[in-house]
Amino acid sequence: MKIDTLTIVGVGLIGGSIGLAAKQRGLARRVLGVGRQQASLDRALACGAVDEVFLNHLEAVPKAEVAVFCTPVDLIAEQVLSAVPACKSDILVTDAGSTKAEIVKSLQGRLPPHVHFVGSHPLAGSEKRGPEHADGNLFEGKTAVVTKTNETNDLALNRTVEFWRSLGSEVMVMDPETHDRALALTSHLPHLVASALVSILTPRCSGLTASGFRDTTRIAAGDPSMWTGILVQNRESLLAGLDRLDASLAQFRHALETSDRPTLNHLLAQAKRIRDALDRPSQGAHDALGN
């Protein structure tokens, strides 16, 4: 794959890393970056993530063969829709949003035939923000989900898969709803729980936190407004996940209330088995999904 002009809308940690990776790996001849703040765009230019910057996506998207939207999930569909009338023919539009069903649904049947949208979600990132934390190897060996529905154009799907592979990702293709149900349990619920664990800390005990607490709650330092959008977009799966968590916590609570050591030990051992398996190389993404 070789792109002449790649436009990245939203050059934060993810957008900046896409720019760096695309340039370092020779995927794009030039990278255009779009942002709301000149200061942030200047930092993206300074670290070499983009070649030219724009404050308005309506200027930069029409110049591209491929456009990636790395903006907050509740803005993506609207921004894509506003940009498409001026787009080049056969432009490939994708995104990096942490939710997929609502974005894909919002665009389905609303794009002109010369514009192809395929949803994406690279499972990479951190609680840090801004292009100054961009890393050209951020996607190396990480999973990127690419979504497929009955309406997805096959050629566009293949190009999107190739796009993420060119950045170093291992690509998994699935429907948007499957993605959202899984991410509710693996990302969105953990974020909510980490935030709740931090919230109940009393000032007196914050001095008694060790590395375990810091690791467990690291993700609670993520950007609140970005995460508000994610949690609300995936609220149905997230509420179902909360139900499951409540049921699991109730099992622990009952074992504690009755000082039932065998049950407590069993619950902890079961969790350890699953957690240990996540770190085993054999338990790769594809194995776990039975592919």
Added chain:
Amino acid sequence: MKIDTLTIVGVGLIGGSIGLAAKQRGLARRVLGVGRQQASLDRALACGAVDEVFLNHLEAVPKAEVAVFCTPVDLIAEQVLSAVPACKSDILVTDAGSTKAEIVKSLQGRLPPHVHFVGSHPLAGSEKRGPEHADGNLFEGKTAVVTKTNETNDLALNRTVEFWRSLGSEVMVMDPETHDRALALTSHLPHLVASALVSILTPRCSGLTASGFRDTTRIAAGDPSMWTGILVQNRESLLAGLDRLDASLAQFRHALETSDRPTLNHLLAQAKRIRDALDRPSQGAHDALGN
């Protein structure tokens, strides 16, 4: 502080690290290690954490001026009581257990006058086990709690504080109940929640876990039987912590059910503020506790 013979009962990650640190820093002339399995003791000898090894603590504790029990929390009090009749006069006995109230209470008024017990808990460690993971710098800059009650001997308290400081720790002195209430929120509840989050993972979605999930649930890989003991010993504070967590999760749930973005954003922003403060150097252990 200079110890001729230091006995460590239980030479796993913590016990092994105490041995290594004590020898590297010249705190003890010789270190005796006690364990149940010869293979584990051989590994402790091989990595230099101990000089001599014993399968029975009743042999090794009487040789020591200072003995540290690094065994599971539900064994410590019993092991100390069995060893004291043969102990040297003015021996200092301490421990490294993650709970303090029950251990201290079990020993109060039951030790002969020539034996001094002071409870300790170094806030260091990892989900790894065994002396082969021992690290002589494990305690460097980390908090160690030393407990004080109305019955604590002042000299023994000071020696215990000096002991942990000699290993590199920053020491905080508090009563056992304050320790247990704080650790319920900063360590025991996070462990239980990490285990619950892992337990509800479906096989299909384990391939969609990224670094956030792995960090959040890392502690769930801890030893189940060790953690069963900790959770049961601190069950009252832990159940109170579970109540607080349930209330916090209910706030998130309500905001999600009503798609109440401002409240959700407020809850996430509040958590981020507290979490960010934990990483600021100014928010040291002593500042946070108003010392």
